Amino acid sequence: MQSILLLFIAMLLAPLYAAWILKIKAFFGGKKGPPLLIHYYTLIKLLRKGSVYSTSTTFLFKMGPLVSLTTAAVALMFVPIGGSPSLFSFHGDVIFVLYLLGLGRFFTIAAAMDTASPFEGMGAAREAYFPIICEATLFVMLILFYLLTGELKLSAYFEGLQPLRFWHTAGATLLFVVIALFIVLLTENARVPVDDPATHLELTMIHEVMVLDHSGPDFAMIELGAFFKLFFYSAFIARLIFPFTMGPLAADVALFFAILILIYGIVGVTESIMARYRMDKVPQFVLTSFALAAFATIITLEYIK
């Protein structure tokens, strides 16, 4: 019951946090920025609209938003929110969740290729490219976490005091993991410096250009899925950078949601002070995360011995 409630709160708050990034960016730009509830307004507005479908598209175009939202929502069900037990958990659920997000990506790409638009093809090719390296990074991290805990489930890594134990065994090298995870977050969620969600030139986009032709409730599903996915990655970083528990669950959860403000804030600051990388530089940036995770794993293993 409690985990269902927490999941519900997380899903409800995910758009709010994403709006917080916009607020930060507006602050850096010297603007007032949109209201914090902007994403709720947008979602409601989109849900009330009808849709325009391209004559080139097939059922895959409609499957895209549906599957990407489903995969993001199911992935969130395996996350121990605020260190409390997750709704679902089994040995090997990490692999399932990562491949499930891959399924979401497959359908996002398929929906983009369905429109016959060269721009969307361009975005699709990039969406197929960069996450390959992210996946390798995540699996290296998994190896580290597996060797430290002997488990292959998200709840075993991020529940209760386990993150604190990571810091005790791995020490400062865990910072590498945090940075690598942050890079993966930026890449997987189409944030600057990998992708610029606010740019106006389709040629330079990745994720935004893939959803150009979606409209109405379909588009709302894509947006919601993107908020969930951002929340998914942020939740891990939040647990890693603030691994302590206060005792009562309510306090822990409240602190967790407060730390999330900080993480989304960092994403906003990164977006404000950095420019997007040239497309051919992006792989190098993403590879950094792989190198960091690999370093952390090797150093930690040497240390354990």
Added chain:
Amino acid sequence: MSYLFLSVSIVLCGGILPFLFIRQFNRMRAVAAFFTATGCLLGLVSAVLLLAGNDQPTISVGFLSSFTLDFKADGLSAFFLMVIFLISFLAAIYGYHYLDKPERAVRIAASHLFFSLLIAAMALVVTAYNIITFLLCWEIMSLASFFLVVHDHEIEENSKAGYLYAVYSQVGALFLLAAFGIMYASTGTLDFAAAASLSEPTKILVFALAFVGFGSKAGVFPFHAWLPHAHPAAPSHISALMSGVMIKTGVYGIVRLYHLLAWHTPLFGQIVIIAGMITGILGVIYALGQQDIKRMLAYSSVENIGIILIALGLGMIGVAAGQPLIAVLGFAGGFLHVLNHSLFKSLLFMGAGMVLHQTGTRAMDQLGGLIKRMPVTGSTFLIGSLAIAGLPPFNGFVSEFLIYMGGFRGAALGKSYFVLSVLAIISLALIGGLALAAFTKVNGVVFQGEPRGVPAQNAAEHGSGMLVPMVILAAACLIVGLFPTFFMALAIRAVAALNLGYGRIPLAPFVPLTANITRAAALFLGVLVLLWILRSFCYRGKTITQAGTWGCGFTRPTARMQYTSSSFAASILNFFSTVAPLKEEHPAIKGRFPAPTHYHSQIQDIAELQITSLIVRPVIFLFDKLRWLQHGEIHMYIGYILLAIVVALVFVFQ
């Protein structure tokens, strides 16, 4: 066992009887399809019964008065027999509508003959239990598949492919002959069971030689170069059978030899796992770089052989390290992937065959938008692509999940096992990501968007005999993905036959793993249906309009502006350009009124490049120097024969 031989005989009838009906084309292909399919169905049933039962029937037949042909069907054989007969059954049905040109009746009858020979030979290869039987069946298999590859031999590309395949399979067979020859020389018997008594250095030599021989059949890098040529050349149901099943006999050979040598050294595991990683990663990179749909699928088979070898290598490492869980997860994951790959790869080849049959082209960049005109082919091809990319809730995920489980346990072992297991996990992750890119590319370019050329505009589906097998295979991909426990149990039966010293392998530690996959897949499907209902609720009573794709302000978009297969893959391939160099060809534009020019690009396979310069050129140089032996004078040739006999006699009577 007798049912097995009965089914093989019925299959062979399906090859011979069509020659009686050459003048009645429809009756001929009906007879061929009926007998082959019936034989395969009977074989499938007997294989499953064998796998479920505990007996290991053996049979011995005298041959040429000096040899005996020994056959033995244990769990390992039965598992492979199941795969062979299942895919052959569907391929036989598919072939009924695929080979439909009455004016080529003789050739098609010949194709049916070699098709049935290939099925029979494969079934006998996996049950053969002495050296001579095995090599005999192996050669029949290679030759039958050679004749199937050169079905359309008047096309120069195809006859070249056939030649390449013949060279690879014969050189591979020579390596096998060398390996088995050493075995025979050391033990003095043709019996397989004697292999366990070899000395350890001999075992290493035999394993290494046989690994090259079996690897060249399976498509292990760098012996895979025939696959991307031969598979596109063969008719599509033959490609499905060769890629889905025949190359697995190479995998069978490796496992069988490991079983026979009965030496649980980590060395074999290291060889197999390293070969698997290289094969898997390079295979998928080359697959991504192809512009020909069947070539792309052939390279993807190379990739999947890599995954299977990674799994088997993990299993061997687990055995060597004394870790039964890793061993069973590795071997069972590998066997399950053999089954899974045969399901989705033959599905994909059949889909590609439908596209080729109806549009007349294999070039992806000429196609597009086919899912609208070929809904069944498009949807089943999509399911096959999802499965081969290892995505839940399809079957590819199940085997990869089990292999990951074995890999993670291996990483906890320490020492050299740690490095190999970690590399195996990262390779699998990399292969998964690249396979997703490769198969979104095929789907996106061939089946989605708008037609890029005339052939794709007027295509339609044809032949229920071609559609039904694809639907069955797609359903099988989903069923194995949703309910893997039963199939895991079958794979564990095959592992038990390896005599790893675990006795009866209990199912208990593995059932929770597969049951979790079922639950997780059900959760996903449940949420999907729920959101789908919510979505339809949102769209109730809304206006839905159709319009053109938004061209970002461009007013005259054409279908040729779409992203092509080359452009989709370009940036990823650029990242891997050290192993996949790009060959570009574009004549410079000259003069004030330049003539039309062209641009051609192709990804090159480094194995092919290196084999040309390192092996083919020296060999040609050497044989060029020996040309004087070949002078055309008959009496000298007779002299050579005499000389050879004398030399042979000296060896025999020394």
